Amino acid sequence: MIVWTVANQKGGVGKTTTTVTLAGILAGQGKKVLLIDTDPHASLTYYFGIDSEELDNSVFDLFLHKQNLSKEQILQTLCPTSMNNLDILPATMALATLDRRMGNQHGMGLVLKNTLDLLADEYDYALIDCPPVLGVLMVNALAACERILIPVQTEFLALKGLDRMMRTLYLMGRSQKKNYRYTIIPTMFDKRTKASLEAYKELKQLYQNKVWSNVIPVDTKLRDASLAQRVPSVYTPKSRGVFAYQNLLTYILQVDD
Structure with missing residues (x-):
């Protein structure tokens, strides 16, 4: 299983x-895929x-019964x-009380890793959606994966937020003696605006080859898919957003090969 x-x-x-x-x-x-929602707001869960x-x-x-966790x-x-x-x-709101x-x-710190180890023969891929705060849930998600995908909106406040994420990876990597593999993904890019263009330029200057060389554009059809509670690749397969994510997937699979 790739995580x-x-x-x-x-x-x-x-x-x-x-x-x-x-x-x-x-x-x-045709891949068997597992999603794990670790955000107490449960956006990924409600999506479906x-x-x-x-x-x-x-x-x-799973955290509550971590000592006796079983595959069953x-x-x-x-x-x-639905797919x-x-x-x-x-996820559930109870996760907000975990820390x-x-x-x-x-x-x-290893509950999710142990969970995925027990499911290793059941799925080809697992994708973990994280809350935007550093705590036991993010620590678990980072410890369980082979690669971290870091979406960053192409605007300057989002770039400042990225600083915190990179600091977290540095501190956790040092404490765990682990070099995290990660890809920064420019999202919500609008080529018509100077703000997006300037933010993307700075992102590339600061993080260079850690930034995916393409972008995820602003695409309202991705939001429409969410409202319809269907994955975008089924709801709007020919949209520019889905096309960009297909390119992103190809890239990730190549660098991890």
């Missing part, structure tokens, strides 16, 4: 859209019309989506 974490310590930069669109393309190619507050189990329960329990937590080959481990209730307990 990618989609993270940034700023909200509204396209994390959930990136997660859903890449997962949908992979599932459409799932109200996790009405479910018996969620990602929170994880499979009971899984929810199918073949695509399942989700749903306060259990953040200092032994073994809290």
Whole structure:
């Protein structure tokens, strides 16, 4: 199983859209894909019309029962989506209490990694959608993945937020003696505006080859797909947004090959 974490310590930069669109393309190619929602706001979960507050189990329960975590329990937590080959481990608002209730307990940083190890034979890919804050959930998501995908809106406030994310990767990498592989993805790019053009230029200057050489453009059809609760690659397969994400997927698979 290949695991990618989609993270940034700023909200509204396209994390959930990136997660859903890449997962949908992979599932459409016949790959078995698992989505993991670790954001207490549960945007990824609600994307598929799932109200996790009405479910018996969620990602929170995996942390609650981490000492005796079993494959059977994880499979009971899984929810199918409306798309073949695509399942989700749903989030719930209870995740917002995780750091306060259990953040200092032994073994809290590897719950997601242990979960995915138990499911390794069930899926080809797993994509983890992160909350925009550093805490036990992001620590878990970073520890569990092979590559981090960092969507960054092409505007200057988002570039400032990226500074925090890069600092986090540096500090965690040093403490864990691990070099994180990551790709910065320019999102919501509007070539008609000077702000987008200037932000993209600075992004490339600051982070150079860590920045994907293409962009995800502003595309209202991605938002329409969300409203329809369908993955963009099915709802609007010929849109420029989906085309850009297909190119992104090709790039990621090449650099990880």
